[in-house]
Amino acid sequence: MNSDTLQTPYFYIRETGLDTDAAILKEALSKNWGPNHLVGYSVKTNSLPWLLQYMKGQGFFAEIVSDTEYRLVKKLGFDNAHMIYNGPIKEKEIFNSILLDGGYINIDSTEEPIWLEELSAAYPQRNFSVGVRVNCDIAALCPEEVLVEEEGGRFGYCYENGRLEEVISRINRLPNVKVAGLHLHSSTQSRTVSVYAALASMAVRIAEEYNLELSYVDMGGGYFGGREDKPDYRDYFYAICKELRRKFDPTRTTLIAEPGVSLISRATTFVTSVKDVKEIRNHSFLITDGSRTNLNPLVTRHVYPHHMVYVDEPEKRPVIKSQWVTGFTCMEYDRLFEIKDGPAMKPGDKVVYDTAGGYTMCLNPLFIHYFPPVYVEHRDGTLFKTRDQWDVDEFMQKNYIEERDFHE
Ligand SMILES: Cc1ncc(COP(=O)(O)O)c(C=O)c1O
Incomplete structure (x- = not known):
């Protein structure tokens, strides 16, 4: 041919182009945080089966947001422990099986805390860890940032009005469920490095304010990549890690990235x-x-x-x-x-x-x-x-x- x-x-994909960005990402994470990091490729960004297989070969987890994506990545050989399940609408059965198998879940809805209460009661001898998606006022943190929607994001639990604190307290009341992670994915149009630094400093602030011992901080996706005129992973993770290190020990807290478009654009x-x-x-x-x-x-x-x-x-x-x-x-x-x-x-x-x-x-x-x-x-x-x-x-x-x- x-x-x-x-x-x-x-469409035409050059495998060497993918290799370049995967290598830049791994190096940026290792250099700024050390080996305790993981990457969840954002399946929605491009769920072409060959590409998912490629990402799996790179050792990346699958970041999924639906039952369809779950079944797709399962079919391609990702196991539950290598998934990050996000999104505003989840399936209870998948939610339970990923948690039972030690995968990552970032809760985002009204019903997930109820599912956690049920799971906690059904498996009193097991311990569970979950992450909580944070919604904070980016416009207030970074007034220059161009938002995707003028009124701000709609995902996660709102920090400013107390919903985040509420959900954390509710989970803390369960004897065998721990708030182990914070998920800070926020899409903005301008994708500037400073917004990631601000989000990382939010993770520090929230962990301090609510006395959380986090085993992971998930910075989500939304980075630029493969563009000469824009920042790349090296810039983002330098800024993110500088903030996170103020509070978190890289040997105890895993840094998670969920890149999509930045991994495949080039x-x-x-x-x-x-x-x-x-x-x-x-x-x-x-x-x-x-x-x-x-x-x-x-x-x-x-x-x-x-x-x-x-x-x-x-x-x-x-x-x-x-x-x-x-x-x-x-x-x-x-x-x-x-x-x-x-x-x-x-x-x-x-x-x-x-x-x-x-x-x-x-x-x-x-x-x-x-x-x-x-x-x-x-x-x-x-x-x-x-x-x-x-x-x-x-x-x-x-x-x-x-x-x-x-x-x-
Ligand atoms: C939770 C989450 N993580 C990761 C991504 C990937 O974003 P991007 O393709 O901009 O890197 C998205 C995209 O919307 C997302 O919603």
Whole structure:
């Protein structure tokens, strides 16, 4: 298989790119905290089975947030002890079995403390450890930080209004359940290093205020990675560990990271081709076989890092003032970016989107076209198709036209 002849559109993962960020992460954790750390790869970010297997090979745990993700990672060989179960809605059966098997759980809801009370009573001779997800006022801690939502985060138990203290006291009343961890994942748009330092100092403050002896601090995900113009794990964990060391002993408290997009951005591209060039009044539209639905299903992105691969010499082409790269869908909003004063694009030219791996491959809507294929370039340069193009058969599976076709 040769990458020049692959039919677009497709995602392309370079294994050496993944290796680079996994190594930077491990080194940043070891250097700043020592060996007592663990990584839970955020499964939702990209749950491609090959990628999950890769993360398992790196020794990473699976950070999951649903029963579906639980069954997926189970199928791929992760055991309960190597899972971190997060999220606002959990399944009681999975919750119990992960706790009984010594996996990590960060509670986040009204019902989980009740499940803990039941578990504590059902297994009086066993001891259980849980983490508690913290919700704190990031806007007050870091006024410059650009939040994802103006009114602040909705996950975890609120520090400022006393809900966090309440849930900790409630768990402390159970003889065999310990608040062993704090979970501080907080998504912000600006992902600055200083917000992580502030979150780490919150962990110190909460542990002191509520007299907690923590066996872990989970800093969550949300880091930049694989981008030359942004901070990376080395910057984040230097700042985090500096704060945490004020209170926690790295030999007794495990530092947990739950990276997603930062681990896979560098390695992944989405390759598309120009299929048509249309002149409409004074505008030039390039119709490509990729779409905003492939790259930005959440419609949150404003920039699409990319590069071009031209079918012939672009220097010999006329320069066009404005060309709009658009997608294959029939939606007007499916416009990706404008090329200003660039060489006239032609059918066959490729638009290759860089850093395209997070929240895309699996978050692709099944809209007009189905999931594009995914290729992996192995370390030795060989190519492997890890996901085939989804077609009508995949789309029609588990669909029944008539009642009598349905078999439970
Ligand atoms: C609890 C938790 N951990 C980790 C992540 C991974 O975040 P990212 O992909 O931004 O690193 C997320 C993403 O929302 C999350 O909710």
